[in-house]
Amino acid sequence: MMLPRDLKAEHFAKYPLEARQLATRYLALLQELPLSFLPLLLREVIQYDWKFPSERRDLDRQLSYLAALPEIERRRMLAGFAELKLSASLTQMDWSGSPLRFSEELTAFLWTSHQIDSFRAAAVAYVEKLDAATPKEPLAAARLAIVLIGQGVAENQRPLFRKLRPQGTYFKQVDPQGGLQAILEMVARRAREHPLPFAHWYIDGGAAENLAGADLSRVSYQSLAPARAALLDRVRSIAQAHSMGPEGVVTALAQMQPSQLGLRGDPVLNRFQADLLTQGSGTQVFSTTFVQWAAREALRRAQPLTLLARFAPRQREQPMNELLAGTHPNNGPDPQGALIDADMGAYYTWLNQQRLSEAEKASFLIWFEGHSEALAIGPAMDRGAESDQRLSLAQILNKLV
């Protein structure tokens, strides 16, 4: 059994280059951390080479803060983790070499040993203290998120934006003419004005619109069609072999490399896209789930200044009787179902934006694409208000930011 105090630089030999350097630099700190916490930190360290700049900054800040803390304060901060009781099999795992696998096993063990609530409380307290002690740097610009929903829906009777209306101003006489172009131009302009890596994102549930000249991080459901097909083939081959259960499948998928999915290009973005497909549930099948999860992960991880998330119709879920009839399989698009999914997905996107720094300055726009309904949230907008004014999207954006 290896304990944290037995940790040596050679235990990081298989880590990617920058991760290895980081772990080695903080070796003395790592040796002092409790075993119920250390592998969770190493799980982040081992992925350092593929992390976004903001994630790197957060991890650097966390490590330097912990290293600078007097030992007694560090022990107090991590006491909730140290009090957790681990099983013998956990302590005997290769937790330094395979921290991801350890964290999966730890999660299962915490549930079965009824310690998951204690772990949760320890994690919440830790993050709160860390956030309070290590304030973020000021942003280059206030954040803006734009979500487009309802593509392909000709007519809608369902009230939209119900969860978001109390937060902002509901525009019900929007002039849709030129709306998409105005939004794309706004996103491109912000990318030009604040040219920071991975600070401006465009996620599309269909094929991405062309945005020439803008340095955007782009992810689209359609461009990942070959990767999705490769992944589903892999899952089917695992299922047919009956060689592992669902948890084994999770581990096998998490270990897939972007190259195995046919992804080429920026390694950080490739890893992000591979994670969306291998770790997101439903992202392989429903474009609406893909956009919601991609927006969530982009906000959580890259913490962008600008995010454009455009939902598209997802494939239709066939009822049992149609599937069994089998003569004319209809798995075409379901725009109406996608609208409901996207309306909820937009709410989650706003919630996730609100979890980032300087949330009080952030702005958010949702538009029923091609139609006259939109809602804007931000410091410049009244909350719980409605507007009958005939405005273009460009005009609403100008009011908003």
Added chain:
Amino acid sequence: MKSAARQDHSSATVAFNRREFLRSATGISLGGSLFSFAPAPALALPGAKKVVVVTFGGGARDEETFMPDGQENIPHLLDELIPRATFFSQVINRGILGHYVATASLATGAYETFNNFAAVPPDNPTVFEYFRKDLKRPATDAWVVAPSNGFARIGQSGHRSYGQGLGAGVILPKRLLTAALSSGSSRDYDHLLIDSYESPVYSETLASDAQELHKLAAILKLSVEDFTKLARSLSSPDELSVFVARQLMRRLAPSLLWITLHDMDIAHSGAFSLYVDGIQRSDRLCSEIWKMIQSEPEYAGKTTMFILPDFGRDSDSEAGGNGFQHHRTGDARSRTTWLMALGPGIRENVIVDRPVESIDLVPTLGSLLGFSPRLSKGKRLAEIL
């Protein structure tokens, strides 16, 4: 203990919202006063008592059910069933939040700790074993209709004093369907036959067993051809489960019937509209099951029905989760749910606020049916009996 205290507080908040809505929507009365007098004696029921338990093996949150935005999804529960029921607004599940292990915990009255994805029997005796052993009931008197392969072992435990030969028959309609369709192109049915929505990706299918299909077809007195034909007329696996339950009620009239509905767990795919569809279907099917009970001579007037989700789903405010999609955080919303009981002798239109646990179901069934769940860790729900 501090975290447990916080859990109780948060659960109480969840329950408060549910209770306030119910009171305003249905004029339901508060059951706290029940503690001021002795429980009413059980009515003298004609013939032996029967119990039908309906669980949702895929939690539904208050936001999509009892809160104002969600009430449109559960008209049958609200308008037809709750006015006839004693409703527990704060049912806490302190166990593992995976559907098989949690449903097994409901059935044993003890928090099971096995791997949710393992095909293992519960460690503790199930309600079916207590029922059959204590009351000397035949195998045909206790049945489970459950959604997926994972539930195949739920009928009887591995406990050495119970177990073998004392459990319930388990019917897995999806597995029957797989067998019935084995000659077709199963790839077309991948989504329909998915074993567990908790799986990481959306494409696992069930193993088929033609022998099992023919055996069950004989029990249900339904040919394989008719079964397949019927399946072609239904829109979801849960509808098939309810059909199978109806056949069981007509052919074998079991005294203890346990049905687990699963469609709403499609929430794991992240498609909110499909999750809501699942809730609406479960709401309708609960009403249909109640009507079946009232219309079947073997059940009418002597059957108590219990409805409860196994647990909830993650709240929107929990940063570690993704809202309705999963139940991974262990937060108050994912642990807190509700239970309703209705039938002869059950007080109608009553809401009970005090926190109870999902493992309290088995001792309650024991008191109702007259067996002793001696290894259960739950407590009898006095308001029902």
